[in-house]
Amino acid sequence: MSFLSRTNKSFFARWWWTVDRTLLVLVSAIIIFGVVLVMAASPPVAMRIGLNEYHFVIRHLIVLIPSVVVMLAISLLDVRNIWRLALLMLAGSFVCLVYVLMFGVEIKGAQRWIHLPGFSLQPSEFAKPAFIVVAAWFVSKQKDIKGYPGIKIAAVIYGVLASLLVLQPDMGMTFIVTSCFIAIVFMAGMPFRIVFLLLGFAVGAATAAYFTLSHVRSRVDRFLNPESGDTFQIEKSLEAFKNGGVFGTGPGQGTVKLKIPDAHADFIFSVAGEELGLFFVLIIVTLYAAILLKGFNRVMASDSMFVILAAGGLLCMFGLQAFIHMGSALSLLPTKGMTLPFISYGGSSLLSMSVAFGMVLALTRRHTRAGIAQAGMSIRSVSAEKI
Numbered sequence: 001m002s003f004l005s006r007t008n009k010s011f012f013a014r015w016w017w018t019v020d021r022t023l024l025v026l027v028s029a030i031i032i033f034g035v036v037l038v039m040a041a042s043p044p045v046a047m048r049i050g051l052n053e054y055h056f057v058i059r060h061l062i063v064l065i066p067s068v069v070v071m072l073a074i075s076l077l078d079v080r081n082i083w084r085l086a087l088l089m090l091a092g093s094f095v096c097l098v099y100v101l102m103f104g105v106e107i108k109g110a111q112r113w114i115h116l117p118g119f120s121l122q123p124s125e126f127a128k129p130a131f132i133v134v135a136a137w138f139v140s141k142q143k144d145i146k147g148y149p150g151i152k153i154a155a156v157i158y159g160v161l162a163s164l165l166v167l168q169p170d171m172g173m174t175f176i177v178t179s180c181f182i183a184i185v186f187m188a189g190m191p192f193r194i195v196f197l198l199l200g201f202a203v204g205a206a207t208a209a210y211f212t213l214s215h216v217r218s219r220v221d222r223f224l225n226p227e228s229g230d231t232f233q234i235e236k237s238l239e240a241f242k243n244g245g246v247f248g249t250g251p252g253q254g255t256v257k258l259k260i261p262d263a264h265a266d267f268i269f270s271v272a273g274e275e276l277g278l279f280f281v282l283i284i285v286t287l288y289a290a291i292l293l294k295g296f297n298r299v300m301a302s303d304s305m306f307v308i309l310a311a312g313g314l315l316c317m318f319g320l321q322a323f324i325h326m327g328s329a330l331s332l333l334p335t336k337g338m339t340l341p342f343i344s345y346g347g348s349s350l351l352s353m354s355v356a357f358g359m360v361l362a363l364t365r366r367h368t369r370a371g372i373a374q375a376g377m378s379i380r381s382v383s384a385e386k387i
Contacts, residue, residue, distance in 0.1 A: 015076055018365040020298055026291045027071075027342065027357055031064070033272075033284055034343035041257045041271040042264035042345060056264055056345050063347040067354035074358030075365075079307060082362050086133035086310075089126055089355070090157075096123035097164040112168050122348035124165055124173045129314055129356035131161055132180050136309035139188045143305050151190060154181070162205075171209050171216055172336045176320055178202050183316045184309050223334035233260050237267055237329050240274035248277030264345040266337045269329040284343075285326070292319045298364040311363040314356050 042056035052058075077085065100111055100123060114121045135154040142150030158181050165174040182198045209216045222231055240256035243249060254274035257263035263271055273281050295315045299308050318341055325340040327333035339349040342357075 015365070019075055019361055020294065020364055020366075022294055023291060023298075023361060023364070026287055026294065030284070030287050030291075030342045031068070033287075035060070035064070036251065037268050037272055037343055038264055038345050040251045040254070040275055041268055044257045045261070045264050059347065060345050060350075063350050067351045070351065071354040071358035071361070074355060075361035077362045079304065079363060082310070082359050083133065083137050083306070086130045086137075086359070089130035090134050093123045093127035093130055094160070094164070096121070097127060101164070101167055112170055119347055124168070124170055125348040125352035126355070127161060128173065128177055128317060129352060129359060131157065131177060132184065132313040132317060133310045133359060135181055136184055136313055137306055139184055139190075140306040140309050143188060151185065151194065166209075169213060171213065172324070172338055174205070176317060176324075178205070179320055180313045180317050184313045187309055187312050188305070219334040219336070223331070233267065234331050234335055236260055237270040238331060240270040241330070244274040244277045244281075246278045248275050248280065251275050262337070265339055266325075266344070267329055268344045269326050269340055273329070288319065288322045288341075291315075295360060295364065301366070302364070307363045311360050314360050317356065318353070318360075
């Protein structure tokens with residue numbers, strides 16, 4: 001294909017030779033696993049609530065196609081336009097989060113969704129990656145400009161976002177946003193007193209949530225002492241992994257999806273464990289780990305503090321969300337309704353994760369050959385030659 005040759009100077013050819021194609025292959029593999037698992041897990045869920053057998057499969061594919069297009073389109077953007085996109089997304093998310101609290105439909109005791117014709121939008125899913133990029137921008141500015149109050153501005157934005165999330169309430173999303181903000185501050189090399197201050201605030205907020213929110217207390221208590229409440233879902237989840245063994249029962253042959261209400265979303269990893277078995281589950285885990293390792297390796301090659309903080313924060317979000325989903329399914333963590341990136345059914349989650357990964361691809365495109373660490377070595381080499 002001559003239009004993608006190294007000598008071709010067209011826009012798409014430059015994109016092809018600068019984007020991380022390994023990351024593209026890895027995320028494509030995860031997306032394929034997602035389609036297979038949604039096709040296996042969702043039909044029983046749909047029939048149980050009186051819908052067409054392939055209702056969720058069709059909806060997943062309808063959202064998946066534009067999501068992939070959005071991801072690739074965003075990966076074409078330059079760094080400054082990624083910042084602008086994130087700022088617009090965050091502003092829009094704040095408006096939607098306020099709207100949700102005032103007019104949103106309450107589902108299972110939480111107001112998180114805006115119902116649109118044929119689609120339910122969860123604004124917090126889009127606020128998450130947008131905040132990470134915006135916070136990274138302000139913190140990086142403080143590193144570049146002496147006296148610039150970047151960390152204070154980012155902290156104020158975080159405070160507003162966390163407050164809106166707690167009011168829904170959505171403690172899982174609040175935890176991810178908080179953790180990613182702490183990661184950004186840590187990667188920026190801020191004084192440890194700021195990191196410890198944020199950690200202390202997170203611990204205090206978690207403690208307050210335990211004593212003030214009954215559903216949080218119930219989940220933690222059941223995790224620490226299974227006999228203290230209903231543990232039906234986690235028992236069936238663990239049973240699924242036991243039934244699956246090494247090679248699984250086969251796609252479509254599992255039983256956990258017949259018993260767990262959200263098997264196609266919050267417990268899709270359990271479906272994978274039962275129907276695909278340990279072998280393919282380890283492949284899925286390896287794909288997520290490979291994305292994180294490859295992504296952070298690419299980040300370290302950058303000479304831009306903003307790129308390091310923004311892409312690093314987005315990768316932390318990606319990995320943390322996958323870890324929480326898997327940990328909940330294996331009873332390593334208290335149960336939390338958290339989707340598995342690019343695999344679970346969920347329109348807002350799939351679209352927002354595509355936006356986030358498109359940003360990662362754009363930010364990690366190979367614009368320069370020397371990163372911060374490499375640049376330092378080059379400077380020392382030049383100095384040595386002069387001497």
